[in-house]
Amino acid sequence: MERADTERTIRVLVAKAGLDGHDRGAKVVARALRDAGMEVIYTGIRQTPAMIAEAAVQEDVDAVGLSLLSGAHMHIFPEVLRLLREKGGDDILLTGGGCIGDEDMAALAALGVGRLFGPGASTREIVAYIRAEVASRRAPT
Amino acid sequence: MSDLQRPRAIRSATDTPPSRLLEHDRHVTVSGRPIPLLATPADVADLDYDRDLGDPGRYPFTRGVHADLYRGKLWTMRQFAGFGTAEDTNRRYRFLLERGQTGLSVAFDLPTLMGRDADDPWSAGEVGHCGVSIGSLDDMQTLFAGIPLADVSTSMTINSPAAIIWAMYIAAAEAQGADVAKLRGTLQNDILKEFIAQKEFIFPPEPSLKLVTDTIAFGARHLPQFNTVSISGYHIREAGSTAVQELAFTLADGFAYVDAALAAGLAIDDFAPRLSFFFNSHLDLFEEVAKFRAARRIWARHMRERYHAKNPRSWLLRFHTQTAGCSLTAQQPHLNIVRTAYEALAGVLGGTQSLHTNSMDEALALPSEEAVEIALRTQQILALEIGVADTVDPLAGSYYVESMTSRLEAEAEAYFARIAELGGVVAALQEGFFQREIADAAHWYQMALERKQRIVVGVNEFVNAGERQAIPLLRIDPEVARSQVRKLADLRSRRDNLAVQSALAAVAQAARDGDNLMPPFIAAVKVHATLGEIVGTLKTIYGEYIEPIVI
Numbered sequence: 261m262e263r264a265d266t267e268r269t270i271r272v273l274v275a276k277a278g279l280d281g282h283d284r285g286a287k288v289v290a291r292a293l294r295d296a297g298m299e300v301i302y303t304g305i306r307q308t309p310a311m312i313a314e315a316a317v318q319e320d321v322d323a324v325g326l327s328l329l330s331g332a333h334m335h336i337f338p339e340v341l342r343l344l345r346e347k348g349g350d351d352i353l354l355t356g357g358g359c360i361g362d363e364d365m366a367a368l369a370a371l372g373v374g375r376l377f378g379p380g381a382s383t384r385e386i387v388a389y390i391r392a393e394v395a396s397r398r399a400p401t
Numbered sequence: 402m403s404d405l406q407r408p409r410a411i412r413s414a415t416d417t418p419p420s421r422l423l424e425h426d427r428h429v430t431v432s433g434r435p436i437p438l439l440a441t442p443a444d445v446a447d448l449d450y451d452r453d454l455g456d457p458g459r460y461p462f463t464r465g466v467h468a469d470l471y472r473g474k475l476w477t478m479r480q481f482a483g484f485g486t487a488e489d490t491n492r493r494y495r496f497l498l499e500r501g502q503t504g505l506s507v508a509f510d511l512p513t514l515m516g517r518d519a520d521d522p523w524s525a526g527e528v529g530h531c532g533v534s535i536g537s538l539d540d541m542q543t544l545f546a547g548i549p550l551a552d553v554s555t556s557m558t559i560n561s562p563a564a565i566i567w568a569m570y571i572a573a574a575e576a577q578g579a580d581v582a583k584l585r586g587t588l589q590n591d592i593l594k595e596f597i598a599q600k601e602f603i604f605p606p607e608p609s610l611k612l613v614t615d616t617i618a619f620g621a622r623h624l625p626q627f628n629t630v631s632i633s634g635y636h637i638r639e640a641g642s643t644a645v646q647e648l649a650f651t652l653a654d655g656f657a658y659v660d661a662a663l664a665a666g667l668a669i670d671d672f673a674p675r676l677s678f679f680f681n682s683h684l685d686l687f688e689e690v691a692k693f694r695a696a697r698r699i700w701a702r703h704m705r706e707r708y709h710a711k712n713p714r715s716w717l718l719r720f721h722t723q724t725a726g727c728s729l730t731a732q733q734p735h736l737n738i739v740r741t742a743y744e745a746l747a748g749v750l751g752g753t754q755s756l757h758t759n760s761m762d763e764a765l766a767l768p769s770e771e772a773v774e775i776a777l778r779t780q781q782i783l784a785l786e787i788g789v790a791d792t793v794d795p796l797a798g799s800y801y802v803e804s805m806t807s808r809l810e811a812e813a814e815a816y817f818a819r820i821a822e823l824g825g826v827v828a829a830l831q832e833g834f835f836q837r838e839i840a841d842a843a844h845w846y847q848m849a850l851e852r853k854q855r856i857v858v859g860v861n862e863f864v865n866a867g868e869r870q871a872i873p874l875l876r877i878d879p880e881v882a883r884s885q886v887r888k889l890a891d892l893r894s895r896r897d898n899l900a901v902q903s904a905l906a907a908v909a910q911a912a913r914d915g916d917n918l919m920p921p922f923i924a925a926v927k928v929h930a931t932l933g934e935i936v937g938t939l940k941t942i943y944g945e946y947i948e949p950i951v952i
Contacts, residue, residue: 278511278523278526278527279511279512279514279515279517279523279524279527279601280511280527281595281599281600281601281602282599282600282639282640283600283640284639284640284641284727284839284840284843287840287843287844287951287952288641288840288843288844288847290952291840291844291952292847294952300952302950302952304948304950305600305948308523330511330527330530330531331527331530331531331766331767331877332511332525332526332527332530334526335525335526335527336526359764359765359766361765361766361870361874362869362870378731378764378765379729379730379731379764379765380730380731380732380764380857380859380860382850382851382861383847383851384851
């Protein structure tokens, strides 16, 4: 059973939260994750943190990738993280990217948000990070 | 001429993305277009000077809309700005005007762009972040305090709720004692590109277009010097399109507004002179110049030959340019000053009427004061130090630029035909055509970076190991949101709420009856109805749009 679980295809929810409609990055990443063999569910734009957390738990995903370019990241990442925990999705990796400065990335990491990718990140880095992080979370402790 | 020198076959609008064709060729533009080693007279053998170029100021305006271009009047240096509260942004405007900026350009925050008040739950975390928060006539008056609206030209980047924000601007100008008929400026008000690219839509396409035609009709009658629509390719390009997609989709949107206004009973020459355009200027200098030149020629030809406009002003494609935000890097951000300068140069060589130069820190945050000053000074150097503003269309006659101008025109025409086959712009966007084309191009570009077919200095080549973010970023104080919420509560307690209710009822009635909504909008903002209340009223009649999801 454990082995089957480690090898199960990685499922990722790619989400756009809040009012921000800039979806270029989310779509490019969604496609790259799919090309890397992951199962990708893309929410489309304008989701609330509650909708995202709900979908993540319902779809039993390994990771949520949240894209935010509007400057609302300090509000939305903590909120999604809180709701994931509240709905029993504590084991789900919350990662993402957008226009987020180093200081804010560090503050969000301290709360338990995974690595965040800024402008210029390559999709290979993102794929490698999600693979490694999901594998370590699945590994029997 | 050998095959190597000949530009390769043009892709048709419906071909597969360039990725498969061009995976290994490094000599491609930022759009994936193959670059010939050498252009020769053979590339322009079909070009006829009078038919295809014409002197500047003469049909088909390939060489520019004015005979004397920048000698007559320099382009307007217009830095897009807005953040925090109306007071914060008012201070930035005065800073820019003091440093020689010649026009204002308002950036609104996301709640305002989406027609939501600061106290709406959807606004949490967004108030004042991407721009200034404007929810009422009071905010609009504060925004322009001490700036005489009779004397400046103001561009407002607002789309879904553009008509309502315009109503606030008109009411604020009236309150300053300005003659409304003499107000100058530009409303972005381009809803089609929101559905296609930027995604700040609220209502479905049909009522959204109706709001646009209301502003066109109102402007034609009451504010004849105001550009009522700025038909925008900028956001299409930022979403990942190629240069030709930006060109074709933008002009297709322009024709759709013309069609909508004609269908509403307006005469072409009554409104066409007030349509303006807004393009991106990306890194590929020659491709960008060719794009601007092709845009002017296409618009002129369609307006004269297809729509039979008689007034030469209806044929002119006048445009604003912004350098490409998506070309800027978070890595080694000072290099963005160089990128922006080259992109601005393309805009000027392409004959732009106004220009925004991005600040070096924009991949990370809204620009700091220092960064925005450098960006403005970049334009001043271009205008006054390097000689490019003294002669008109200096790249005309270049085998390379002329052949690319013609090729871009032909490719844009192929897209127009494809869009017509799909049933027009609205039908095409409802089935996700533009979104798919753009997503494919964005994907190609990202993969081109990752296989180093395209180089970005500091990102995939010449990387500084262990680089840390080294420039100070503008931060928005959370107090901004709290103060906006307080102001709204205060406004709601001191205004005449019965008058607001009846003004909103009048808006609803006019929307149901299909009347022009500008007069009831102006009446509603004058009694201090908020943006969120007016948009909320319209939502009960028009509904809200949900887009097809395309990856």
